[in-house]
Amino acid sequence: MTTGDIGAAAPSLIKASLSRTGKWAGSVAFIGGAASDILNPLAPFAAYIALVASVAAAIIAIAIVLRLVLAAKALPALLFATSAAAVAGGVYGLQQQTNSQNGIIAGLVPAIAQLQQQLGIVSARVARIEQTVTKTQQTVDQVKQSTDAVAKKTEEIASSQQQQTEQGAHTQKTVDQVKQTTETLAAGQQKQAEQADKLQATTEQIAASIDTIAKGFAALAAQGGAIAEPKRPDEFYHNARVYELSGDMLNARRSYLAFAGFDVDAVDPYTRFATLLRVQDGKAGAREVFGQLADKGKALSIKLVHILQFDDTQRLDKLNAFIAANPDFAPAYYVLAQEFSEDRLGAQSLSDKRSEAEALTKFVSYEKDGGLLKYFVDQRELADWLDHSRSRLTALGDVLDPARFAPSLTPMRSNAGWTISISLPEAATGISWRLGESGPFTDTGLMAMNDQRTGKPMPNPSFELPDSTTAIIIGVKYLDLRGRETGPFNISFDPEAALQQGNKQILDQFWTSWIAFDASGNHGLVYFSQMLSYRCGIKEVRYSLNGTALDKEIKMPPCDKKDPYAIPYDYQPYFKVADSVTSMAVQVTYTDGTKSPVREYKRQ
Template sequence: MSGSVEIGGAGPSLLRASLSRTGKWAGGLGVVGGFVADILSPLAPFAAYIALAAAVTAVILAVAIAFRLVLAATALPALVFASTTAALAGGLFALQQASDAEDGVLAGLVPAIAGLQQSMGIVAASVERIEKTVTETAKTVDTVKQATQEVQQTAEKVEQKTEEIAANQAKQQEQAAKLQATTEQIAVSIDTIADGFKALAAQGGVIADPKRPDEFYHNARVHELSGDMLNARRSYLAFAGFSVDAVDPYIRFATLLRIQDGKAGAREVLGALADKNKTLALKLVHAMQFEDAQRIERLNAFIAANPEYPPAYFVVSEEFSEDRLGVQTLADKRNEATALAKFAAYEKDGGLVSHFIDHTLLADWLERSRSRLAALGDVLDPARFMPRLTPMRSNQEWMMTISLPEPATAISWRLGVEGAFTETGFLALNDQVTRKPMPNPSFVVPDRTSADVIAIKYLDLRGRETGPFEIRFDPQAALAEGNKQILDQFWTSWIAFDSGSNTGYVYFTHMLSYRCAIKEVRYSFNGAALDKIIDLPPCDEKDPYAIPYDYKPYFKIGKDIASMSVQVTYSDGTQSPVREFQR
């Protein structure tokens, strides 16, 4: 109790002592601090900051003294300093707010202080510019860093893409290897099925509980032979469920279906199977069930999609065969030969057996292919089947006779490489092959026609256009060739002894008329060497068969002449045999 009174009585004296010792320098520091805070006010409200800090400090010291956390003698000077500073700084901040002086109270009263603040503002602006530069630099660094990261990410993506491409290539190679292995496996399996079928065929009889495709195929054949078409059909359908890519079972099955259901029914059944069973053999046999032009169109489409499937070529060859068409055109023969040649080419590499279970059908196809190719001969040689044109000169025109490699239903020609074609017309009789009016095989051109190209085209017996074929026409060469043919064909007319009542003369009028083919004529009498020459007048291409009015086509001979030997050298350099004429 006494202690408490003692402290309370000593409080005021201790406070006065602290104010006496501390108040003077505390006030001085407060004034200086306020001065500095006022000058720096453009940068920030330092007076408010100082006042707030000092007030907080004073409150803390007062609480500490009140609760005797510190000795009053020790803390009172600091309390006095903090209180004084808070009062002065707070008053200065209040004065700045009241006067609305953003640059401080002293700057408005003392111009020198305003100049100092301006200088400080320059420094501050410079600091701001530096800060701005630093900020922009930092942004640039960030941008560069981001770009670097993007480049790195792009590089990683490229590397990833490269790895993906490599992986895809490896995958494609793996798939190709698997496909090759699968193809080989299928071939092996068909060989195995074929061997099994062959063994079962030798064994005979129906397999009671079939499980393998060769057993179902065997049963189907046995049921067919016995006339049990219902069970044969069931066995074929069961075989189709194994998706074996061999043509002969489906061909036989199609035959059975056409007998039972007709062509439309066979198409329907095989079409439904082809949708489920993706084997090429079944798709080929399904295409075979259509009619005429539609069938050929489907077969050609199949070959276009599967050019390395050999059985398709034999099937297509039959569409153009004599058995199918009755009468073949040249185009039919060429189509048949082309398809058969492609089919036969696979036999050399053993590429046919893997498409057949019953090899008897393959053997039949191969035999028919060889037989037909031999019969067709060199039909694929285009030079052997070109139309031929035989010009024959008269006194006024050229008669052109056309020889075609096959019967035609119409013929057209054109002089030159451009322009319209002209039909030759028809004769007043029917062609025995086509049973239609026979086209006129001849046409004429004027005798003044110069060397040019004559184009020939025709329609075959199916109405398909063939050609045009361009044939070179040289009037001079044609005249010589035509005269030569006549001279060779009618050589017995070269010489005439004692014609009519002109005894003692030998005439050579025939050779004179066709002299445009002759280069030289040598002769002799009674078997002697050919030592004499008949001097013929030159060829007149404008009027080749006329005999000059002042030229004598004969000469006189004696009675001792019993025979005359003649040899003609033609304008093309060839020579006739030595012909002997008896008087």
């Protein structure tokens, strides 16, 4: 057969071959491509198959052309090789394009990926990779050990040099720090000195400023009339007073606010302004206005007057806190005194009087060397404050003497025991006592009557003690008319001395009953029963008849502390005198050593 004959017969041969081998050749090629894709993690089988199939197809084609084989027999093999090369080549091309290391089918079908893992296809590759990595790491570790050994030696040498360098640097740093600290201290001392000088200069400037304002205000007050275009603080304060007196409260208020804008630290303008505000806006309005002024300004006078716009306990608490923070601000003590005054409280307790006196004494003490002038624009206002302070201190008297107003005890002995009466320096709403300097107190209770001074039930002013009580300290405390506790006060109680003193007091008070001539019709008898009953207070009784020679003595029986007022059954409380006796003179020497006047008794 010629070449022309082969060319003419080729289409028919190819068609016949496709009909016989095309289906199974394509199917086998497709299965082979899929298998190579699934096995791709192990090696690029698709590339190998494509290469082998391409070479085989080329050899078969050459053999057919050279008539080395019959075309009818070789065409099925050529078709199979060509199909396998096409399918495998296509699979490998897609793998390279999509960078699918595990294969295209595994990326699209999760079940195939799981099958690869179950068959160990992926793990095998991973194992090979891990093995390669492990070997590489071992090599790297060996190199690192060698490098570390060299580095360690180098670091030891460098460390020694570094230590020497650091030691020198540390020494230098310490020197620098000492130098810096010294310079800082010196700078701080210099700064403190500068601040002190600046503060002193500022204080003197403020004082001079207020003095200038005060003089300007005094001159304007003498001139009279409102200033048309005020500019200075004294002019605004002058106008405020003029408008206020004329009843123009709106302009007065504006002038006071303008004065406050200068932040002058003087008390009297702000107290007057606060009074005006309370009349117009009430205490709440005045508190709001002065709160805003206090926030804006630095003047302590504004802050003090702001505190005065609060009520009762809140005001007192704020005032005490203000004084604690500004102990040398003299006007605050006068204001504090008003918190405890009779005008503010109506009725004062002893504690109130003491607090008022302490505050006024402190305020007046600042008058020395003109220490109060710098706080007042109107000197007449300062004069009123000082006059009121002195008059109140005179009225309060020695209220600051603690011994002057301590409670006292008046013991009274009966045959049953002691009755202790308590004398307090002021009205009380409750009284309590105890024996000794420690332990609980016992309330004396209340009586069935009201104390007009307090408007409350009167506390019982006495309590009982047994006759066996020995010398001891009695503690006493009480509640004043505002319910504030006062005390405790510790008072010594000596039963023997108290008995003697009580007997002496009774004998002195009722001395006309010492002697009774011819008592109860017993002519010629002189009775001295009263002196006998209170003999525990008597050391000696001297007497004389018809004169004052005091040449005789009445012998008294000993004091019976268990039953001090009883007359012994075997002792006669009288003696007989002649009818010629017309008078009797008696003098008692008490157990404390004092003597009574010579008392003379006439016989009727």
